Amino acid sequence: MDVQRYISSGILESYVFGMLPEAERSEVEAIVGQYPDVKAAVNSLQLDKERFVQLYAVSPPSAIKDKLTEIIRQENTLEGNEKLPEDLRIPSHQPPGEKKKPVKEAVIKQLPVARKKDDRKWKIMTAAIVILLIGSVLLNFFFFQKSTDYKSRYKSLIATKEKLEAEKQREALTSVHSPAAPVIDPLSDPAFKWTTIQGAGLFRGKTVAVGWNAGTQAVYLQARLMPAPPAGKQFQLWAIINKKLVDEGVFETGAEAAQVLQQMKPLAAAQGFAVTLEKAGGNSQPSMDQVCMSAKIAM
Amino acid sequence: MGATLTYTEVELIQGLLAREEKIFTYLYDHYSPALYGVALKVVGEEAAAGDVLQEVFVKIWRNIDRYDPSKGRLFTWMLNITRNTAIDSLRSKNHKLDQRIQDVNSASLVYEPQLAVHLSVDHLGLSKVIEQLQKDQRIIIDMAYFKGHTQEEIAKSLEIPLGTVKTRMRNAIIQLRTLLKQL
Numbered sequence: 373m374d375v376q377r378y379i380s381s382g383i384l385e386s387y388v389f390g391m392l393p394e395a396e397r398s399e400v401e402a403i404v405g406q407y408p409d410v411k412a413a414v415n416s417l418q419l420d421k422e423r424f425v426q427l428y429a430v431s432p433p434s435a436i437k438d439k440l441t442e443i444i445r446q447e448n449t450l451e452g453n454e455k456l457p458e459d460l461r462i463p464s465h466q467p468p469g470e471k472k473k474p475v476k477e478a479v480i481k482q483l484p485v486a487r488k489k490d491d492r493k494w495k496i497m498t499a500a501i502v503i504l505l506i507g508s509v510l511l512n513f514f515f516f517q518k519s520t521d522y523k524s525r526y527k528s529l530i531a532t533k534e535k536l537e538a539e540k541q542r543e544a545l546t547s548v549h550s551p552a553a554p555v556i557d558p559l560s561d562p563a564f565k566w567t568t569i570q571g572a573g574l575f576r577g578k579t580v581a582v583g584w585n586a587g588t589q590a591v592y593l594q595a596r597l598m599p600a601p602p603a604g605k606q607f608q609l610w611a612i613i614n615k616k617l618v619d620e621g622v623f624e625t626g627a628e629a630a631q632v633l634q635q636m637k638p639l640a641a642a643q644g645f646a647v648t649l650e651k652a653g654g655n656s657q658p659s660m661d662q663v664c665m666s667a668k669i670a671m
Numbered sequence: 672m673g674a675t676l677t678y679t680e681v682e683l684i685q686g687l688l689a690r691e692e693k694i695f696t697y698l699y700d701h702y703s704p705a706l707y708g709v710a711l712k713v714v715g716e717e718a719a720a721g722d723v724l725q726e727v728f729v730k731i732w733r734n735i736d737r738y739d740p741s742k743g744r745l746f747t748w749m750l751n752i753t754r755n756t757a758i759d760s761l762r763s764k765n766h767k768l769d770q771r772i773q774d775v776n777s778a779s780l781v782y783e784p785q786l787a788v789h790l791s792v793d794h795l796g797l798s799k800v801i802e803q804l805q806k807d808q809r810i811i812i813d814m815a816y817f818k819g820h821t822q823e824e825i826a827k828s829l830e831i832p833l834g835t836v837k838t839r840m841r842n843a844i845i846q847l848r849t850l851l852k853q854l
Binding site for chain 1: 690692695696699703704705707708709711712717720721724725728729732741742743744746747750751754800801812815816819820821822825836837838839840841843844847848851
């Protein structure tokens with residue numbers, strides 16, 4: 373505590389001259405007991421007050437002294453008791469002098485209204501704080517529950533996703549290794565029209581065969597002589613329909629895929645095929661500068 | 672009042688605790704003018720002030736074992752009893768006196784030098800101090816000390832912020848202290 377600041381705040385003057393409400397008064401008294409400097413300041417103020425009230429000193433009527441002398445002489449008798457102001461009398465059933473009536477001395481009575489108001493204020497504040505606390509605890513509990521719930525749901529979502537991905541991978545591999553349905557062999561089935569697409573430029577000498585069954589609309593692709601694509605890239609087949617390229621899906625290339633029939637997207641009508649090099653997973657629109665090869669379907 | 676006889680505070684307290692009448696008489700002779708003055712200033716009329724004074728001395732006599740030296744000197748304790756008894760008396764329904772009577776009676780506050788020889792302050796001293804104390808500072812001391820108003824009541828009645836009451840009280844006491852030193 374900043375003692376000097378406390379001393380100069382004016383609270384000690386208010387204390388000594390009896391202006392403080394009870395709560396603040398006991399606060400000051402606690403601090404007086406703790407800080408010698410504050411105590412010294414209070415003492416000096418009390419002396420000021422003593423000197424100040426001396427200014428108003430008036431000698432009282434001498435009758436009062438006589439009466440008081442009488443009272444204290446007869447203090448322990450019934451007569452002496454009777455001479456006292458009413459609220460100082462010792463109750464008659466009590467042995468006189470044994471127990472003193474508690475005195476209100478140091479307590480400056482606060483007006484009851486003010487105190488009540490003060491009490492009420494504190495009660496309301498306490499109630500509000502308690503309610504807030506309870507509310508906060510409940511909310512904590514609620515949000516904790518929720519967060520645990522979200523955590524478990526998140527985990528199960530991740531697990532589902534992983535499972536799905538694993539399944540997808542397995543399916544993809546299966547389709548690569550056993551491409552054709554055992555019943556249908558597109559290579560020997562006359563319903564399939566096979567078109568060989570020859571590479572040009574960089575892809576000179578490379579060939580891809582595409583078999584298309586106009587009846588069932590099934591399309592198969594065999595990447596007979598195609599290199600593996602650069603990292604992050606993949607070859608994509610396009611059907612040429614009225615001079616427009618329509619996506620037929622990406623396909624695997626390289627030595628492992630050379631003998632494999634890969635099923636592509638079904639096709640209703642087309643005049644030719646083209647192959648482009650696209651980003652892995654394919655593009656929805658062909659990159660025209662990446663066309664590796666194209667061929668017309670022989671009519 | 673014995674001319675040469677003086678007691679220290681400790682002796683006074685012990686004497687009172689021992690129920691010594693001569694100590695009580697000494698206490699009365701030395702302190703009754705100051706305490707009566709406070710009572711008179713608070714209740715505003717002599718008869719009521721006399722009753723207060725009598726009650727105060729009986730309380731001092733009976734409750735000396737409640738006196739706590741750590742809270743202040745014996746005189747301060749007696750002043751507190753006097754002020755509180757007087758304010759209680761003022762507030763009790765028996766003393767719903769008209770404010771005007773008080774104003775008239777304030778004339779009785781004129782100092783009576785022959786009756787309080789032990790005081791170092793003379794008549795001129797009182798008027799000098801009271802005159803020099805600025806009006807608003809005098810009012811705040813009066814309201815607080817003699818009328819027992821709380822800070823809130825003073826702030827409300829003087830139409831100043833609550834925080835200002837304490838500072839103004841402090842300034843008033845500082846000025847009072849300076850004036851008292853000049854006497």
